[in-house]
Amino acid sequence: MTRTEQPVRAAGRPRSERAERAIVEATLDLLAAESGVAGVSIEAVAARAGVGKTTIYRRWPNKEALIVHALGEAKAPMVEPSGGSVRGDLLELARTIGAERQRKYARCFWNVVGGAEKHPELYARYRQDVIEPRREVIRGVLRRGVERGELRADLDLEIGVMMFVGTLANRTPQEPFPEGHAEAVVDTLLRGIGAPGA
Structure with a gap:
């Protein structure tokens, strides 16, 4: 690839948008479970969404902010x-x-x-x-x-x-x-x- 050539972005949603959607859905899945709020943690959301905890913390400062955002999306x-x-x-x-x-x-x-x-x-x-x-x-x-x-x-x-x-x-x-x-x-x-x- 020459200097003037630019990498072609793969079709579909940008990675950050896909990650955010996965985080929101993971949060809602955990929140809908029998344990409710107690079952939601940054660690559990990260594991379920397949992202690192830092990816979550870059967007939301804590669990409460993440849950409220997810509820607003739902x-x-x-x-x-x-x-x-x-x-x-x-x-x-x-x-x-x-x-x-x-x-x-x-x-x-x-x-x-x-x-x-x-x-x-x-x-x-x-x-x-x-x-x-x-x-x-x-x-x-x-x-x-x-x-x-x-x-x-x-x-x-x-x-x-x-x-x-x-x-x-x-x-x-x-x-x-x-x-x-x-x-x-x-x-x-x-x-x-x-x-x-x-």
Whole structure:
């Protein structure tokens, strides 16, 4: 090869991207196991992903940061709904949450929530970085509903969010939503928080 010739990169993802994907998947696999958070360590992730520990530490400073990043990758994007109506927007969000329950790594989230008492810092960071941005999307739907007169003017947004999320999160990942569950949840909620006559 002459000086002017450049090596040809092999087709496919760059090595660093492949390594990061392998690390994230290894973290989620370990987190989904029966031992949950306790079974995740930098050493175990490195061994499962086939990378060195330094490769992980170059990207994440500790186990907690790695787990939170992996959980964020596993969650379906909570896209802003179309904005046509409160009912339509809440149905979009409810279906997104329902679809997540069928994903491979749904058990990871249960293991983190179930381990909150033993791992409070991890749970706090998970809530802040992964859950709170998603709840802000729901909060925005309710806020717009109040502004447009579709929802009660005195609605407590935080209670509204908790009522919506709570009815969708009370089943284990092994229990799929029955047909029409999203519609039943949204319509029941709106009977309580909808503006009179709306």
